[in-house]
Amino acid sequence: MNIVRNLSKKSSSCLDHLRGGQFVSLPSRFGIATTIRENSSNAAGPKLQVHEPVESKEKTALNETLRKINSKLAANAEGRLFAIIHVCGKQFRVTPEDLIAIEGHWAPDAGERIRLEKVLLLGSRDFTVVGKPLLPQELVSVEATVVEKSLSHTRIHFKKIPRGNYNRTHLHREPLTILRINYIKINEQLVSSKASE
Amino acid sequence: MQNAKIHKNHFYVSAPLKNGIGRYVCQLQRVTLKFCKTRGDSKGIRDFIESYLVDYAKSNPGVVVYLKPRRHRPAMLTMEFLNGERHELSCCQFDGFTVGQFLNLYTKCSGRQESRLINVQYTNHPSIQGPWTPWTNRNPEMAVADLIHDKKWREMYNKAPSATEMVLEMFKQQQISNQIQIEEKQAE
Missing domain, CATH: 3.40.30.10 (Glutaredoxin)
Structure with missing residues (x-):
């Protein structure tokens, strides 16, 4: 019921910009294939032309999408960005000023400013850039500060052998690192002269 | 402990x-x-x-x-x-x-x-693109579309004939076969 209400609200108020999203592949100069998804494209499903070959159709859609994203970037209108980063075997969805905790031994020291290089996805309100599997390093930069290096709470490791007259209680605390995300930036314009050709 | x-x-x-x-x-x-x-x-x-x-x-x-x-x-x-x-x-x-x-x-x-x-992450901005719903990035016309009777949507989403169409088709076939039978009788 909620969903239905939500839908009807959306359909009345956002009729113009809620259209089918596109997925386009960008195997461009970045070396790694990248998929760009634009959330508010205005290509309604049935209006595609039939005569054009598929490749060029995709290409024009890609260029159109990139052009829109670039115009946003140029006007600094991309808004708050978020990224999915891979740190220490775990993935986090982060946006500037977020805090993340990393459990276990990890080398960075308190007060250090580090760049998180494994970025799987970058998004804003209007578009999403998806890596396959990672985004190129020169495209996105995510920086973080190590705010705290402490220990986790005391964990109990209890061993027991039933009917064996044996039990042991071990207590241990694991290292805990807390990171503050400082910023997420797109470093260069998505469309180069090559990609737009 | x-x-x-x-x-x-x-x-x-x-x-x-x-x-x-x-x-x-x-x-x-x-x-x-x-x-x-x-x-x-x-x-x-x-x-x-x-x-x-x-x-x-x-x-x-x-x-x-x-x-x-x-x-x-x-x-x-x-x-x-x-x-x-x-x-x-x-x-x-x-x-x-x-x-x-x-x-x-x-x-x-x-x-x-x-x-x-409690959690390994803290954020003041839990969602930037808004919560996902089945209608996210869909054509908003879908909200009021009549998928069963509107021919445009029928062609896009449901290519199999509807029950009504199947009954109509059966009726048509029956009519044709009846007609053939009548014609055969008249020929005799």
């Missing part, structure tokens, strides 16, 4: 005073090393004071270090943090290296009491 007895505190990931948004601020403010000059179990802390303490104080200019020699009292480290917390650590029978390690550890801490993490 019960978990509930040990883990009284739990917390969401946090940093005091928005630490790290501008520059990083060391949260440890004051360290007091209490020790005895004669007791054997203060040997480690005395070694630490002799060989490492000056280096520590030099490398951490933001931390004030006090020494409190107390006759026949156990060795103790007292740390005071920017958030007003005060941590105490008994270092009887520690060696000098261990004392240094603990001091380094507390220098990087925020002064929070030992507590259990």
Whole structure:
């Protein structure tokens, strides 16, 4: 019921910009294939032309999408960005000023400013850039500060052998690192002269 | 030993005073090393004071270090943090290296009491693109579309003939076969 209400609200108020999203592949100069998804494209499903070959159709859609994203970037209108980063075997969805905790031994020291290089996805309100599997390093930069290096709470490791007259209680605390995300930036314009050709 | 007895505190990931948004601020403010000059179990802390303490104080200019020699009292480290917390650590029978390690550890801490993490992440912006619904990035005409009767949507989403169409088709076939039968009879 909620969903239905939500839908009807959306359909009345956002009729113009809620259209089918596109997925386009960008195997461009970045070396790694990248998929760009634009959330508010205005290509309604049935209006595609039939005569054009598929490749060029995709290409024009890609260029159109990139052009829109670039115009946003140029006007600094991309808004708050978020990224999915891979740190220490775990993935986090982060946006500037977020805090993340990393459990276990990890080398960075308190007060250090580090760049998180494994970025799987970058998004804003209007578009999403998806890596396959990672985004190129020169495209996105995510920086973080190590705010705290402490220990986790005391964990109990209890061993027991039933009917064996044996039990042991071990207590241990694991290292805990807390990171503050400082910023997420797109470093260069998505469309180069090559990609737009 | 019960978990509930040990883990009284739990917390969401946090940093005091928005630490790290501008520059990083060391949260440890004051360290007091209490020790005895004669007791054997203060040997480690005395070694630490002799060989490492000056280096520590030099490398951490933001931390004030006090020494409190107390006759026949156990060795103790007292740390005071920017958030007003005060941590105490008994270092009887520690060696000098261990004392240094603990001091380094507390220098990087925020002064929070030992507590259990509720979640490994904290954000003030839980959603940027809005929550996903089945209609996210869909054509909004779908909301009011008549998928069954409207021919445009039927062709796009449901290519199989509807029950009505199948019945109509069957009826048409029946009509044709009846017509054929009638024609055959007339021919006879």
